[in-house]
Amino acid sequence: MKIRDKKLQLENLTVSFDGFKALNNLTLHVDPGELLCIIGPNGAGKTTMMDVITGKTRPDSGRVSFGSAIDLLRLSEPQIVSAGIGRKFQKPTVFEQLTVFENLELALAGTRSFLKTMRARIMPKQLDRIYEVLDIIGLTQQRDAFGRVLAHGQKQWLEIGMLLMQNPELLLVDEPVAGMTPHEIERTAELLLSLAGEHSVVVVEHDMAFVRSIARRVTVLHEGSVIAEGDMDKVQNDPRVIEVYLGV
Amino acid sequence: MWFLATLAVVAIATPVLNQLVPASSVFHLSAFGITLIGKYMCYGMLALALDLIWGYCGILSLGHAAFFALGGYAMGMYLMREIGPRGVYGNPILPDFMVFLNYKSLPWFWHGFNHFGVALLMMVLVPALLALVFGWFAFRSRVTGVYFSIITQALTYALMLAFFRNDMGFGGNNGFTDFKDILGFDLHSDRTRVVLLMVTAAALAGSYAACRAIVRSRAGRVVLAIRDAESRTRFLGYPVESFKLWLFVFSGIVAGIAGALYVPQVGIINPSEFSPINSIEAVVWVAVGGRGTLYGAIVGAVLVNYAKTYLTGAFPDAWLYALGALFVLVTLFLPHGIAGFVLRWKKHTARSVAAAASAVSAEPVKK
Numbered sequence: 001m002k003i004r005d006k007k008l009q010l011e012n013l014t015v016s017f018d019g020f021k022a023l024n025n026l027t028l029h030v031d032p033g034e035l036l037c038i039i040g041p042n043g044a045g046k047t048t049m050m051d052v053i054t055g056k057t058r059p060d061s062g063r064v065s066f067g068s069a070i071d072l073l074r075l076s077e078p079q080i081v082s083a084g085i086g087r088k089f090q091k092p093t094v095f096e097q098l099t100v101f102e103n104l105e106l107a108l109a110g111t112r113s114f115l116k117t118m119r120a121r122i123m124p125k126q127l128d129r130i131y132e133v134l135d136i137i138g139l140t141q142q143r144d145a146f147g148r149v150l151a152h153g154q155k156q157w158l159e160i161g162m163l164l165m166q167n168p169e170l171l172l173v174d175e176p177v178a179g180m181t182p183h184e185i186e187r188t189a190e191l192l193l194s195l196a197g198e199h200s201v202v203v204v205e206h207d208m209a210f211v212r213s214i215a216r217r218v219t220v221l222h223e224g225s226v227i228a229e230g231d232m233d234k235v236q237n238d239p240r241v242i243e244v245y246l247g248v
Numbered sequence: 249m250w251f252l253a254t255l256a257v258v259a260i261a262t263p264v265l266n267q268l269v270p271a272s273s274v275f276h277l278s279a280f281g282i283t284l285i286g287k288y289m290c291y292g293m294l295a296l297a298l299d300l301i302w303g304y305c306g307i308l309s310l311g312h313a314a315f316f317a318l319g320g321y322a323m324g325m326y327l328m329r330e331i332g333p334r335g336v337y338g339n340p341i342l343p344d345f346m347v348f349l350n351y352k353s354l355p356w357f358w359h360g361f362n363h364f365g366v367a368l369l370m371m372v373l374v375p376a377l378l379a380l381v382f383g384w385f386a387f388r389s390r391v392t393g394v395y396f397s398i399i400t401q402a403l404t405y406a407l408m409l410a411f412f413r414n415d416m417g418f419g420g421n422n423g424f425t426d427f428k429d430i431l432g433f434d435l436h437s438d439r440t441r442v443v444l445l446m447v448t449a450a451a452l453a454g455s456y457a458a459c460r461a462i463v464r465s466r467a468g469r470v471v472l473a474i475r476d477a478e479s480r481t482r483f484l485g486y487p488v489e490s491f492k493l494w495l496f497v498f499s500g501i502v503a504g505i506a507g508a509l510y511v512p513q514v515g516i517i518n519p520s521e522f523s524p525i526n527s528i529e530a531v532v533w534v535a536v537g538g539r540g541t542l543y544g545a546i547v548g549a550v551l552v553n554y555a556k557t558y559l560t561g562a563f564p565d566a567w568l569y570a571l572g573a574l575f576v577l578v579t580l581f582l583p584h585g586i587a588g589f590v591l592r593w594k595k596h597t598a599r600s601v602a603a604a605a606s607a608v609s610a611e612p613v614k615k
Contacts, residue, residue, distance in 0.1 A: 054483070077482060077483065078482065078485045078486070078487060081483060081484065081485040082485055087483060089480075089483075093477045093480040094477075094480075095472065095473045095476050095477060095480070095481075096476055096477075097472055097475075097476050098469055098472060098473065098476075102469050105466065105469070106466070106469055106470060106473055106481075106484060106486075107484055112485050112486050112487060113487070113490070114467055114470075114487075114490055114491050114494040114495075115467075115494075117465065117466045117467040117470055118461075118462065118465045118466070118467040119465070120465070120466040120467075162484070166484070166485070
């Protein structure tokens with residue numbers, strides 16, 4: 001496949017912190033509209049990889065391209081966001097002192113400067129979008145509740161909703177089901193599956209049952225490099241994967 | 249809204265009580281009282297400016313009195329030039345302190361200050377420029393939290409030392425005083441004092457309305473978001489540094505205007521206005537009133553200063569201890585200040601009213 005057909009392409013990425021190689025010659029790609037799961041033991045470099053894609057960490061070497069033409073390593077963090085990449089953090093961080101509705105309002109794609117947001121009003125179309133997203137994440141009833149009173153799972157969904165407001169082409173989702181109840185996990189799986197197709201989604205997750213329930217393609221990281229790739233069954237039977245990760 | 253209404257009542261009542269009520273009546277308000285109220289309003293503006301960045305954006309400035317003092321100095325320079333040949337030394341151009349310090353000619357930065365318009369511009373521009381340059385460096389380097397507080401404290405301390413020097417051209421430790429009039433109106437007449445008070449009330453109302461417009465806009469919600477989760481806000485694509493800078497500059501301007509209005513009413517400005525303790529006191533006003541609510545900051549400034557006026561008169565040595573104790577007590581028992589207490593009390597009564605109402609409506613069902 002040509003590079004042009006990929007949504008995101010990481011090539012030969014290396015990041016080291018004081019000699020420790022968090023990423024070691026990492027190469028992987030994400031296809032348009034696919035749901036890719038990335039798994040790996042602690043310290044495999046999953047979070048560092050997310051940091052590089054979103055511009056938080058600069059790699060020592062390698063390339064990161066988004067779509068056909070955008071070199072992400074040349075963009076700043078806000079520029080990467082406006083290029084169409086949204087990230088959900090491991091720990092849910094919603095704005096606690098704002099309501100669910102206001103959280104979504106701030107995440108709305110569009111104006112970002114101080115003077116413009118001073119005068120910004122919600123357009124009817126944008127209001128429709130907010131209600132649409134409230135419906136997708138199942139928080140219509142909690143619209144006017146403050147972020148701080150939401151349950152853990154609801155915060156995670158709100159954060160995914162905030163990503164959706166920006167209408168990103170690529171969603172990076174870090175450990176979405178950590179600490180969730182089985183019912184919440186099930187709802188989250190449905191949510192993520194419904195998002196793939198329209199968006200490309202990358203999920204980093206520890207929970208094997210969850211990954212099995214949503215993944216079409218799985219990439220396994222270990223010590224900063226890819227050690228296996230393919231569908232869940234193939235990956236689970238890979239001897240190297242069993243050795244470093246699943247070997248319990 | 250009720251806050252602006254209260255302010256309007258004060259702004260109308262004080263001139264009436266001073267000008268129309270005869271001096272023999274118990275309701276007569278003395279010139280001292282007028283100046284005092286005017287002074288409290290200036291402090292209220294400073295508290296408002298501080299609350300906007302601290303209460304809403306989490307930027308704790310321990311040097312906000314610097315902007316207040318700079319605005320005050322700009323006004324003071326105009327008032328000094330306005331004295332003209334009526335000074336002790338009778339020099340038509342040079343203010344008294346320059347004659348005394350053997351200045352031969354006016355320093356370049358004093359030119360133009362004989363025009364009120366120029367002075368007015370400087371009252372806004374100088375604090376704004378300092379806030380812009382300082383904020384730009386601090387926010388761009390992502391200096392936050394206690395580190396930011398410490399360098400603001402250093403800033404105001406450095407300015408104080410600089411203004412203490414005689415060769416700075418700002419009158420050294422004596423500063424400026426002996427003002428005669430403003431725009432031709434005698435500063436010692438009650439009428440001028442009353443007008444100054446009304447102008448101050450208008451400025452306070454204007455800055456309150458402006459701050460309210462900011463915090464109620466989407467920009468205000470972004471500012472709250474920055475306070476609660478700064479990096480999250482950055483990831484949403486908001487230029488956090490630029491938001492902080494705008495807010496900081498605006499806050500500096502409000503503080504500067506407050507200082508400019510303060511000087512003609514108290515009749516003196518000297519480097520002690522830059523002293524770090526002043527900035528810290530302003531923080532206490534906001535904490536006592538309730539940070540994160542605009543009216544709370546102003547109420548706090550007025551109440552604490554009223555206490556200060558009373559205590560420094562009745563027990564001069566006790567004031568600093570009282571201030572310290574107040575800060576500790578408020579932090580321990582009223583973490584959201586007076587405004588937070590009022591809010592809790594309101595909620596409490598609302599709940600008991602609702603409970604009573606539901607009890608009443610439930611009765612017929614029982615029957």
